[in-house]
Amino acid sequence: NAGVMQNPRHLVRRRGQEARLRCSPMKGHSHVYWYRQLPEEGLKFMVYLQKENIIDESGMPKERFSAEFPKEGPSILRIQQVVRGDSAAYFCASSQTGDLANTGELFFGEGSRLTVL
Amino acid sequence: AQSVTQLDSHVSVSEGTPVLLRCNYSSSYSPSLFWYVQHPNKGLQLLLKYTSAATLVKGINGFEAEFKKSETSFHLTKPSAHMSDAAEYFCVVSMAAGNKLTFGGGTRVLVKP
Numbered sequence: 217n218a219g220v221m222q223n224p225r226h227l228v229r230r231r232g233q234e235a236r237l238r239c240s241p242m243k244g245h246s247h248v249y250w251y252r253q254l255p256e257e258g259l260k261f262m263v264y265l266q267k268e269n270i271i272d273e274s275g276m277p278k279e280r281f282s283a284e285f286p287k288e289g290p291s292i293l294r295i296q297q298v299v300r301g302d303s304a305a306y307f308c309a310s311s312q313t314g315d316l317a318n319t320g321e322l323f324f325g326e327g328s329r330l331t332v333l
Numbered sequence: 334a335q336s337v338t339q340l341d342s343h344v345s346v347s348e349g350t351p352v353l354l355r356c357n358y359s360s361s362y363s364p365s366l367f368w369y370v371q372h373p374n375k376g377l378q379l380l381l382k383y384t385s386a387a388t389l390v391k392g393i394n395g396f397e398a399e400f401k402k403s404e405t406s407f408h409l410t411k412p413s414a415h416m417s418d419a420a421e422y423f424c425v426v427s428m429a430a431g432n433k434l435t436f437g438g439g440t441r442v443l444v445k446p
Contacts, residue, residue: 220376251436256342258423258436259377272433307376322434324369324376 218243221290222308222325230333235295235302237328241310248291249322250283253305262306264314265291271314298332305329335360337426339437346414347445354409354440356424366407367425367434368398377423383407394418419444 251259265285285291309322340355381392424437
């Protein structure tokens, strides 16, 4: 009964390098969400994807960040040319439907903690 | 627009005493409201949710929350704290038929023996 799987759990990068974070949703879930949690802050929505489609990317920074959820394989959050301010915990969540207001349950992974030196 | 404010960033209670975590929201639409818990280095787990049915919502681990529209509040309570309740708690709001959750800043709960 695998939950949402994220890897790597911890990632260290130097400024200017690329970071790739992977997320496999729960079995049967086709909706994936990425959130970022800065130290001492709540989670901030980044992007919502369904298979092969970006539905809502209103929380994504305009540059350096991209996300995909291909037909096969995990969802990937990619950060190019990382800077120190990108250091955060990145959480992936999945749901069975996109209507969170009614079904309401997002299942979260344990997060990927990015440290930029 | 929707937003949620958790009034206390830290709450400290003794084991066996009541816990109260305060949350106020603003939403242009009929909101759905949730409480999530995050234990250290773990993902978030849903505690309970309000989706316009009963205003008093019971969740897991003995927690409950009451939706008060007149006060725009959704405070989380538990009559008797347990050591395992030490965690961070997030109040969350979603617009009707929405696919985006807005998180409060979180309340870190410390339980003293």
